[in-house]
Amino acid sequence: MIDFEIPEEDSMLLASIDRMMAREFPPEAYRAADHAHQTPWHLLPHMGELGLLGLPFPSCYGGMEQDWRSVALVNERLAYHAGIASTLFATTVSFGGMSLMTFASEQQRQTLLPRLVQGQARFALALTESGAGSDAAALSTHAQRIQQGWRIHGRKVWISNADAADHLVVACRTTIGSMGTDGISLFLVPRHTAGIHMSLLEKVGHNCMPSWDIGFDDVVVPEDALFGQEGMGFKHVLSTLQYSRAGQAANSIGQAQRAVELARDFAQQRTQFGRPIGNFQVIQHKLADMQVRVNQARLCLYQLAWLIARKRPCRLEAAQAKLVASEAFQFVTREGLQIMASHGYAMDSDMQRMWRDAGLFTFGEGTSEIQRNLIAREMGL
């Protein structure tokens, strides 16, 4: 059975995260960064110093060789302090690092993983296009083989943190006339390659994670920019989904737990009709339901981490953890806002930020409907 005991070394790691976040990105700094639309990139090297970014990787690349339970616990704790810290961690470890481990060439691994574990490599996934969202395999950006390597042409939308990334992982059609998941390849494209044009997309939340519309105007990259095998790009993306879904779930759970505690503390302090509103049974039941939803999601995440650590099939459990956690996060922030009312709606409240940010989690990296489709398919439907 799954062991819920947190080992001593993980407890120490979590305590070191608490200290690092209190020092480097306390709640008031997060509020200011959210207001100013700034990304706290300075956190990545600090995560590197604590060894967080190398947790699941082999020691020959500077990694810590820990199992996915540690990754999940760390990710959740970072999110408890700041959702954006969890996002930066997961993009680096669960997407960048696990992509390198799963399908990159040994040369790419040796070049990039040691930098990544120190917080010196930033990745962005450029998959979505205006005509290819949930149906990501409908993408039309293409790469053509030329004498110098490859020439990429097309357009991607909603790419997170692309402007500040060192490397864009770009999904392109490389087989002329191919359709669907076949004939797609991934490329590691340095951000400042000639022909890349970016414009900022405005949105209602995730202010610390800017989103970009990217034009690839005959961008030329060398042969060794190919990331994984030619024509296998879509399968490569699918092969790492369990890691990014675990990351999304942990981010949702950490922030949702914070929201429950914020609402609980408020309910104990706020007095109306001569008593704390937390004395009203309706408020108590709301808070109880909120905590139960977070606990349910956490169990799903820990089950997923257990399966990942044992390299067992986990398509259903990955979709389930992402689905349950993201919907719990939205539920909890909606109820939290109701409990805090005007105080939660004020711009200086952390509840309004989490409520705005929660909106993305039920559709980013695969919508709730797509997760349910996947679960149903795994059930044989």
Ligand SMILES: Cc1cc2nc3c(=O)[nH]c(=O)nc-3n(C[C@H](O)[C@H](O)[C@H](O)COP(=O)(O)OP(=O)(O)OC[C@H]3O[C@@H](n4cnc5c(N)ncnc54)[C@H](O)[C@@H]3O)c2cc1C
């Ligand atoms: C802030 C933000 C950050 C993002 N970051 C990135 C990034 O870094 N990299 C990247 O590549 N992309 C990124 N995305 C894109 C994101 O992954 C997509 O928005 C998501 O996959 C959904 O695609 P869509 O928005 O086009 O919705 P659509 O696919 O158009 O879906 C619209 C609705 O139709 C439903 N639907 C579609 N197909 C089905 C079906 N078969 N069955 C049932 N319902 C269905 C959906 O569930 C949804 O409710 C980001 C988006 C945002 C807003």
